[in-house]
Amino acid sequence: MNMGDTVIVVVVILLGAVLLFIFPLMTMADNTDDIAQLTVEAATTEFGNDIRTTGKLTMDKYSKFVETLSSTGNSYDIEMQIQVLDENPSKKTTQAESTKIGENVYYTMYTSQIFDIINPSSGETKTLALKEGDIFVIIVRNSNTTLSQQLKSFLYSVTGNDAYVIGTEQAVMVTANGSGN
């Protein structure tokens, strides 16, 4: 075996390793993420629809939703927003144009404020009741680094807050008046 042949054998072995091992692994990792994405989308849609049709948000529902999400093996950031329709028809606010009355104006409750109601630190959990016309928004993003992200970071590095591969959002308008506890 001369020198040239040795180099070629090394190159062939490297190529073989890449083709036989790394590529299937990357494809598989991508597929896993795709499946996780589908699961997350389905769970989020179901959660959103449940709130849309019942008008109620409880800690029970939320925990169940988080459980479904964690079955994908990733951890997630879950952001929730409730945009409450202000029923005062002549309310003037800074958000809307001050010259207009009767706009459908919303004030927003964010994740921590929602938790203050459905799972307060003082103990007893409560039902958060929404009314017809309110908008419930939920945004889910993965917070861990998935296998496919790790593999890709060999090739190029992705940094920053928006470096998620699994993510979905849903904004639903509530169609039923939920009652409290």
Added chain:
Amino acid sequence: MNLQQLIVIFIIIILPISLILTSYVQNQVKTLELQISYDTKLTNATYDALKAFQLNTVNSSTSDLANSKMRDIEAAVNTFFNSVANNFNMAGYNQDILKDYVPAIVFTMYDGYYIYSPFTNTLTSEDYTTSSTYQNGETVTSLKPYIFYSCRYVTGNIDVVITYSLDNYITVQGTINNQSVYRYGYLLDNITGDYDPNTNSNSIRYREIPITTENLTEYVDDSYENTNYTKVNGVKYYLDSSNGRWYSRINDQKYYQGIEYKTENDSALRYYDEAKDFTNWVRTNLGDLRVTDAVFENGESTKQFENEDGSNVNQSLAEREQWGNLKIFESDTNTSIEDPDSNFNQHRLQVIRYSIEKNLSIAIANYNNYDGGNSNNFLMPELQENEWERILNNVSIISFLQGLNIGGKIYNGYSIVTNTKTEEVVNTDSIYITTSDGQYHRATDIELVGNTNITRSVF
């Protein structure tokens, strides 16, 4: 060169090519996925706007007043932008940015439609001061004035504008034989007999069905008695059977009235009687009106409309008519004027479609002047026939979203959502007639003709 070297060279050449091809195909798939997801988001937002419109109008007793309705619609528009912004949250677009990509939103109503889009406010100097809310020449994004589904006709001694609606109600304004006319009503064939409210003589029949008066009753109070009521100017008055007096109810308080109302409701009779008179009047005065008599607002014939360079670009209304030179209000033994395939209905749909198409394409094309530096060229997309059918038969919302970058393409989408829970219009499809054998029939059911089981009509 031995086989090993050839293989290595082959792989080195093929691998990058396949990688690039894969990523290209993936990009295409992503673009398509994005397009579908944007379509869904737009439809969702339009549904939300519709829901808001329903919430605002259905429970409001003043929503039939023009300025109150405009307020309800503007509130629905606000909900639309709110919802669109929520749906595009992860894509990084907020409400203000998205406003630049929505050239127009159309709200079709019973006898006309509103277009929400930017326009230049025009005020005469006496109408505003420096402290006024709106100034002359200012760009305002709001509802443009209500546009009716109307068409002008000029022929012989006739110069009228006919305003159509989603059903067979029309308004005629203009001059006939140099007499000014303003008539409105429902067009119906197949009515025989007469009704005189003074003498209570009633021989009205519609498609052979005798139309009678009706006692309106409702369960009120805690007595669980079927109480007679009547509705006058939107207020319900109930008959107190113990003393024979009428009262209205506000916050569970009875307010006795000094007026006596009739227990028998003759609205149905009056409806058919007036429809018969109006249809006869239209036949007598406008019976010879043809589709080709339609002109543009300024009086120019639709047949000879040309651009400045002489090219005939705009298709004329008459050319669009598959019914050509037919008389609009004509009907024969097989086709009544209220039938979907009558000349009147075919022409009515064409007028509505032409009006929406024309004004909407103008609004969208004009949007290029207002879009604030957005380089996208806004054009009205071509709507499908089945989509037109939905628009022409229902109160609906049409929203447009254009110019968003979705990878390989620029997004250009629209969404049509029809309103099935509205106080604007009652479709003929929603009207049923009960027969004495306990069956429900559509009002236009052919089996009703000659059916002797019919005792009572329910609307």
